[in-house]
Amino acid sequence: MTITRSEGLHTLHIGDRGPTVAFCHGVFGQGKNWTTVAKALASGDGPTYQSILIDMPNHGRSAWTESFSYHQMADDLAEFLEPYAPLSLVGHSMGGKAVMNLALRYPHLVDRLVVVDMSPVHYRGIRQFNHLVNAMVTLDIANLPDRRTAEERISDDVPNPAIRQFLLQNLHRIQHHNGGKPKWVWQPNLQLIAGNLDALAGWEEPNAEPFDGPVLWIGGDQADYVRPEYNDAMRRWFPRSRLLMLKGVGHWVHSEAPEIFIPAVRRFLDGGRALARPQTRSAGVLAPKPRAGGLMAPVSRR
Numbered sequence: 001m002t003i004t005r006s007e008g009l010h011t012l013h014i015g016d017r018g019p020t021v022a023f024c025h026g027v028f029g030q031g032k033n034w035t036t037v038a039k040a041l042a043s044g045d046g047p048t049y050q051s052i053l054i055d056m057p058n059h060g061r062s063a064w065t066e067s068f069s070y071h072q073m074a075d076d077l078a079e080f081l082e083p084y085a086p087l088s089l090v091g092h093s094m095g096g097k098a099v100m101n102l103a104l105r106y107p108h109l110v111d112r113l114v115v116v117d118m119s120p121v122h123y124r125g126i127r128q129f130n131h132l133v134n135a136m137v138t139l140d141i142a143n144l145p146d147r148r149t150a151e152e153r154i155s156d157d158v159p160n161p162a163i164r165q166f167l168l169q170n171l172h173r174i175q176h177h178n179g180g181k182p183k184w185v186w187q188p189n190l191q192l193i194a195g196n197l198d199a200l201a202g203w204e205e206p207n208a209e210p211f212d213g214p215v216l217w218i219g220g221d222q223a224d225y226v227r228p229e230y231n232d233a234m235r236r237w238f239p240r241s242r243l244l245m246l247k248g249v250g251h252w253v254h255s256e257a258p259e260i261f262i263p264a265v266r267r268f269l270d271g272g273r274a275l276a277r278p279q280t281r282s283a284g285v286l287a288p289k290p291r292a293g294g295l296m297a298p299v300s301r302r
Contacts, residue, residue, distance in 0.1 A: 010062045013050065015049055015050040017050065020050045021090060022089050023051060024096075033053075034051070041266060054080075056095060057073055057076060058188055060188075071204055074101035081109060085109040085110075088111050090265065091114070091115060093118050099113060100120055101204070110211070111213065114216045115215060115241075120236075120238075136170075136188075154167070171187075172185055215238040218264065221246065221248070246260055
């Protein structure tokens with residue numbers, strides 16, 4: 001496992017054999033959130049893969065930008081990933097729109113594409129992210145004694161403990177070299193994100209031909225980001241896409257149902273053979289086994 005930072009992007013590399021796969025997270029995520037998936041792809045009896053887990057611009061340890069645009073995000077990713085091309089891309093939520101843009105604008109760089117719970121459409125009224133941004137922006141971190149206090153202070157606005165933990169992974173304490181008082185900082189560029197929620201929810205029509213490579217489109221049926229009415233848009237831009245819906249799963253598919261997600265992605269990367277069927281399958285929907293414990297990340301419910 002190695003860490004690199006190049007052209008403003010902080011990355012974590014897992015695995016040392018096989019084709020390369022780059023992972024792009026969603027809003028308020030970090031590249032390390034894909035660690036479980038990457039470690040699974042780097043091991044096993046079958047083909048193995050080298051993974052690049054990217055902190056997206058304005059997130060984690062990557063650099064901040066002055067503006068937000070999926071086209072610009074795709075350009076930055078393409079410049080960084082060109083030495084590894086052709087490679088496969090996996091993107092969730094915001095990262096899903098970024099990798100779709102990249103595949104359309106730079107198709108020569110992309111072998112296969114996995115889009116996780118996202119569609120090439122403009123979403124309207126995504127209140128969940130407005131709510132989360134507001135909870136983070138209004139937290140008084142200047143007078144914060146510890147992380148536990150931070151969790152207590154946002155508990156009324158964010159009652160789900162898993163969502164609170166997900167958000168607070170972005171809160172870091174900085175030690176002053178001159179011995180001054182440490183201070184807390186948010187790693188994401190909250191002001192930029194808060195001011196560009198409509199752009200985050202949007203879809204910029206690229207001046208490009210449809211991507212003719214294979215695409216695995218994975219959605220959770222308890223979220224609203226992959227819906228039947230979005231099929232036409234997906235087929236327009238990605239005519240070779242195959243949809244896999246997971247029953248009883250929300251927006252954070254890879255965290256909520258890794259026992260289905262990981263085998264499905266592995267089989268797709270291996271060459272598009274029939275998807276693994278670790279659970280019963282009905283009408284293109286896979287249902288995960290009941291799992292102990294709560295959610296690992298935010299879920300958008302109907």
